[in-house]
Amino acid sequence: xxxxxxxxxxxxxxxxxxxxxxxxxxxxxxxxxxxxxxxxxxxxxxxxxxxxxxxxxxxxxxxxxxxxxxxxxxxxxxxxxxxxxxxxxxxxxxxxxxxxxxxxxxxxxxxxxxxxxxxxxxxxxxxxxxxxxxxxxxxxxxxxxxxxxxxxxxxxxxxxxxxxxxxxxxxxxxxxxxxxxxxxxxxxxxxxxxxxxxxxxxxxxxxxxxxxxxxxxxxxxxxxxxxxxxxxxxxxxxxxxxxxxxxxxxxxxxxxxxxxxxxxxxxxxxxxxxxxxxxxxxxxxxxxxxxxxxxxxxxxxxxxxxxxxxxxxxxxxxxx
Ligand code: CP
Numbered sequence: 513x514x515x516x517x518x519x520x521x522x523x524x525x526x527x528x529x530x531x532x533x534x535x536x537x538x539x540x541x542x543x544x545x546x547x548x549x550x551x552x553x554x555x556x557x558x559x560x561x562x563x564x565x566x567x568x569x570x571x572x573x574x575x576x577x578x579x580x581x582x583x584x585x586x587x588x589x590x591x592x593x594x595x596x597x598x599x600x601x602x603x604x605x606x607x608x609x610x611x612x613x614x615x616x617x618x619x620x621x622x623x624x625x626x627x628x629x630x631x632x633x634x635x636x637x638x639x640x641x642x643x644x645x646x647x648x649x650x651x652x653x654x655x656x657x658x659x660x661x662x663x664x665x666x667x668x669x670x671x672x673x674x675x676x677x678x679x680x681x682x683x684x685x686x687x688x689x690x691x692x693x694x695x696x697x698x699x700x701x702x703x704x705x706x707x708x709x710x711x712x713x714x715x716x717x718x719x720x721x722x723x724x725x726x727x728x729x730x731x732x733x734x735x736x737x738x739x740x741x742x743x744x745x746x747x748x749x750x751x752x753x754x755x756x757x758x759x760x761x762x763x764x765x766x767x768x769x770x771x772x773x774x775x776x777x778x779x780x781x782x783x784x785x786x787x788x789x790x791x792x793x794x795x796x797x798x799x800x801x802x803x804x805x806x807x808x809x810x811x812x813x814x815x816x817x818x819x820x821x822x823x824x825x826x827x828x829x830x831x832x
Contacts, residue, residue: 523635523642526651541814559588562619569595582812641819656689658811671698676729679739680709691718704729733771763789
């Protein structure tokens with residue numbers, strides 16, 4: 513099912529290194545898992561007897577809850593650990609904490625961390641699969657996958673679509689993972705944001721068009737991805753204020769009208785309504801923001817199914 517002739521990594525750290533076939537296999541699996549959440553009894557026995565540990569060192573609503581719901585709908589047991597209530601508050605290192613969790617035989621570790629590279633560091637040192645739930649400004653692969661699923665669901669294919677990504681690109685792990693995933697599936701990408709929220713070399717590294725104003729990026733777009741201003745990752749103020757940002761970069765009805773009439777609007781959440789977009793745009797028919805959240809459960813069910821103790825799956829480094 514879904515995985516024929518594909519080698520899979522032990523961990524999901526980033527979308528880099530995955531092929532279009534891997535991503536399509538994940539999206540196809542998620543499509544079939546989505547139906548389980550629409551049943552009266554939303555549970556299947558796929559991961560019965562398995563333990564998924566949710567290790568969140570940063571705030572989260574959507575990612576943490578949807579991983580937990582996904583694991584529970586597959587009948588896995590879950591344990592949640594936050595840094596504030598753990599012995600890390602007493603000085604225990606990330607690795608020692610993770611090794612102690614591993615000693616209790618989890619079948620997967622889901623980690624969110626403010627430090628870029630923390631999931632990769634643990635993935636190299638633990639035997640169980642490690643799934644990155646967002647690390648610093650580096651990557652948020654499950655968010656990108658649910659974004660790809662949401663777009664594919666409405667547009668059929670991503671090949672040749674124009675996707676505009678607007679906002680704080682420099683500090684956004686969602687933007688980085690979206691750009692990688694969208695490129696793998698053949699979309700064309702235009703990014704726009706204040707120069708202080710862009711980084712040098714974006715065009716070369718990701719193969720995207722870069723603009724300092726939103727209008728040229730939005731022109732004729734099939735999909736618009738609006739990003740939150742990542743205040744927690746900015747070392748100083750990068751824009752005079754929220755009102756100025758909203759005036760120049762915020763999505764209002766006139767700006768959204770530059771995109772195609774059937775354009776989709778995505779945002780990873782949480783949305784600062786009135787800053788990144790007006791409440792009217794948030795509630796417009798283009799908005800897929802809550803559908804993204806629904807798809808997040810399906811994507812995480814698919815990933816847990818594919819990476820946790822799947823006997824049909826051939827791992828990278830094993831003979832096919
Ligand atoms: N999209 C996202 O990562 O949201 P949370 O921070 O609420 O998990």
